[in-house]
Structure formats: C-alpha cells, structure tokens
Amino acid sequence: MIKPSALILAIMMLASCQNAEELKSEQYFVEGYQLYTTHCANCHQPDGKGMSNLYPPLAGSPALTNKALISCVIKNGMRDTIQVNGKVFSRPMPANPKLTEIEIAEIVSFVSMKWGKDSTYTKIETVQAALQGCKTY
Template sequence: MRRFLIGTLFLLLLATIIYSCQDAGQIKQDVYYVNGRDLYIKHCQNCHGAKGEGLGTLTPPLTDSVFLKSNREKLACYIKNGIKDSIVINGIKYEGTMPAFPELYDIDIAQLLVYISNSFGNKQGMYTTESVATDLKNCK
C-alpha cells in the first residue's frame, strides 16, 4: 500500500511538472480545441462529417489546409453568416447553402476555428476572440 501511495504521488508530481512547463498560449489553445470539438459535434459534424470529410458534392470537406489558410479572415464570417454563394475547394465547386449560426458568440467561433484549423490534417494554430471580432467587422 505504501509503494502504491508513493508511486501515485510521484506520478502526480511528474504530471504537475509537465503541465506547468507548458506555455500558457498552448494551454489556452488546448482548451479552445476541446471546447471547439464539442461545438463542432453539435453544429457542424452532421454536414461536414466526423473526420471533416464533407458530404460528397453537397458539403465541402474541411481537410483542405490551402483553402483554410487563404480564407482565414473569412472563416468567422462563414460560420456566423452562412454561405449562399458557391465556393471552390480543391478544384470542386460546392453550390449548397451553409446555414448561418448567428447565436454563436465570438468565443464560440474562435473555439470552433481552433478545432477545425487544427484537426483533419490541418495545423494552423490559434484563433482569438479578438481576431474573430475583427474578421466579423470586415465581413462583406
């Protein structure tokens, strides 16, 4: 029993050291990622798929890092306001309508974007509520 307690305390101490060595920005991104995953499951997964694969020619995939990078400033607008025009992703034209999610707050959109842009083969880093607010002000 004593060895078990000592071993448990050692593992707890080790975990604390490892966690405390993480950068505060990385911890924030990790929190956004987890919350974004839950929002994705609730609002996006039905159309874009569990793996971001999309739905044939109806719903585009979220696996195209090039599209996500080149449209980074528009992504918050797409989520908040939806998409009514056709878009081309990876050479395929998608003409379906994406619904708007006006009920989502800037923090929700930032968390969704962190999840989407760091999942499905994407590695694009952090989105902040400030960047989402700026992007939403510039929506066209």
C-alpha cells in the first residue's frame, strides 16, 4: 500500500518537471473549461458540437484560429448570420459584459486547445489588444 506522503511527493516531483508555460496552459485550460461549462455549454454544448440548426459548433470551426474574433464575440456577443462547417446560423449570441479579460483568455484557451489545433494558452495581452479593437458582429 502506498503511503499518502509518498503519493504527494511523487505528484510534486511530476509537477516540478513541467515548465511555467506548460503549467499556465494547464491552468487556463482547466479554468476555461469551468467558465465554458457555466457560460457557453448550454448553447454550444459540452462537446462543442452546437445545437442542431440553432447554435453553431465550435468543434471544427475555422473561427477558432482567430483569437481576436473569439474574444470580441465572447465579450460583446454577435448578431451576424454566420456559416460554420457548411451550415448557416442566424441566432444572435448574447454579450457577456461581466466576464473579465482573464476569464475571456481562459475560455479562448480552452476552446482553442480543445477543438482547435492550439497547444498553448491565450495570453491576457492577446485578449486585451483584441478587445480594444473589437468590431460589432
């Protein structure tokens, strides 16, 4: 039987093998997941596949490569008709004005790492710059 102190020591040793960027990526992913679950999953679904013809999927969406766009849409919402994976969606997305810049960075990190091809977190500076230049969508 493994002693609890030995298990804690082993976990600490494994965690110390990661560099600061890897740890931050994991932190943003986990916190982004929690925020996504609270603020986004109701429409975009836990699996990111959206809701039939009502809400677009995030999984496989080419928009995931545009972190500025995602940041602006999360903060300010969207009223445009869009096409995702060959399907047209016209339901408006509500704004999330109460989300902080760090929370938006965490959500963008989660969705771009989970369903995009990104492997690192989205820096808060990226979100700050995006939010200063947001267009109305």
